[in-house]
Amino acid sequence: MTSAPKQIICVKWGTAYGPEYVNRLYGMVSRHITGPFRVVCFTDDKRGIRPEVQTFDLPELGCPHPQRTMGKWRKVVLWGETLGDLSGPALFVDLDSVIVGSLDDYFSYGEPDDVILARNWAKPLQRLGQTSVFRFPVGRYPHILAKFRADPQGVADRHRFEQHYITSSVPGGIKLWPEGWTRHFRLHCLPPFPLRYFMPARLPKGARIVTFPGGPNPGDVAVGRWTPDAPEHPPAMDHLRGALRPGLSLKQRWRHVTRYVKPVPWIAEHWRE
Known part of the structure; x- marks a missing residue:
């Protein structure tokens, strides 16, 4: 050009x-x-x-x-x-x-x-x-x-x-952009619920850039958490028990259950100086 x-x-x-x-x-x-x-x-x-x-x-x-x-x-x-x-x-x-x-x-x-x-x-x-x-x-x-x-x-x-x-x-x-170049983490990389409890997020073949619109942050999912204040890679049952905390609405309980991610090594590999 x-x-x-x-x-x-x-x-x-x-x-x-x-x-x-x-x-x-x-x-x-x-x-x-x-x-x-x-x-x-x-x-x-x-x-x-x-x-x-x-x-x-x-x-x-x-x-x-x-x-x-x-x-x-x-x-x-x-x-x-x-x-x-x-x-x-x-x-x-x-x-x-x-x-x-x-x-x-x-x-x-x-x-x-x-x-x-x-x-x-x-x-x-x-x-x-x-x-x-x-x-x-x-x-x-x-x-x-x-x-x-x-x-x-x-x-x-x-x-x-x-x-x-x-x-x-x-x-x-x-x-x-051509379809495979720019990938959305939640939609293209993260396994659907409940498979994300058993499988890490994948890096789609041919991807050039992975974006995170609306979160989570790449630094958090790299270590297996959805938010900065969550523990790193909690056991699945511990995470599920968190949805039983008193005072949560049904919507909040469901959101907590679905916001589980295993550590993502390819993010740690690429997302660095």
């Missing part, structure tokens, strides 16, 4: 993810890419980020953040007329993604001005994108940010999720 360095970008704001997530992303990228590349982080806190990562201040949203919505609307700042010193195609990767294969094809697939998203596998019958991993031409579609800033709550109410808004806003429509 171009002889310019391959550009991988991420966003870090707030306290949910520390600098180790950025540093880990850089390590994974460096092991799975050929030719010159740069990793760029847009953040509100640059402390602790390894020097090989280029950092820029995270652009201001420029409007009130929508209320009553689950979407990560802070990410729409990537669609402004300018974005740091970047130009041309850039590949965005969420910080809680695990890179397990070559990234090179993410830069050669399609045309330079294409917007290419992962499929939203939670709604497979709809042509919706998922923005855990997407490529876009920097500065090419500034109307996306401008329209959002003009009516942030209205946009959020109509689309609910930032990725649905992006899907509907790209002129000519989005493209989707």
